[in-house]
Amino acid sequence: WDALRPYITKLYFDESWPLKEVVQTIWDKHGFSATPRMYKYRLQKWGLDKKFKEKEVAQMALLKKQRDAAGKESEFLMQGRPIQWDLVER
Incomplete structure (x- = not known):
């Protein structure tokens, strides 16, 4: 897992690939076999979540309104990466 972490992070989080495609690409290019559930567990452990939490959205909305x-x-940044406000509004 650790050897593939940068590649998985790039595909799933940075480039927003669907998990199913990440799993297949990692298998095709690296021969690494793991279930989507195993990927979800590992992504959660690494703190890589594409979804915004309700509390975070409320806090960002309040701050944006004030500004x-x-x-x-x-x-706004999430995990050190800029995020688009239109994604937060959804």
């Missing part, structure tokens, strides 16, 4: 009222632009 908009002050005429300031906002950029």
Whole structure:
């Protein structure tokens, strides 16, 4: 798992590939066999979650509203990576 972590992170989190495609690509290119459930467990353990938590969204919305009222632009980061506000609004 550790040897493939950077590649899995790149595909799943950075490039937003569906988990099913990540599993198949890792199998095709590296011969590494694991079930989607095993991937989900490992991704959770690594803290790689593509979904926003309700509490995080509420906090970002409040902060954005305050900054908009002050005429300031906002950029949000999740796990050190910029996120798009339209994804948060969904």
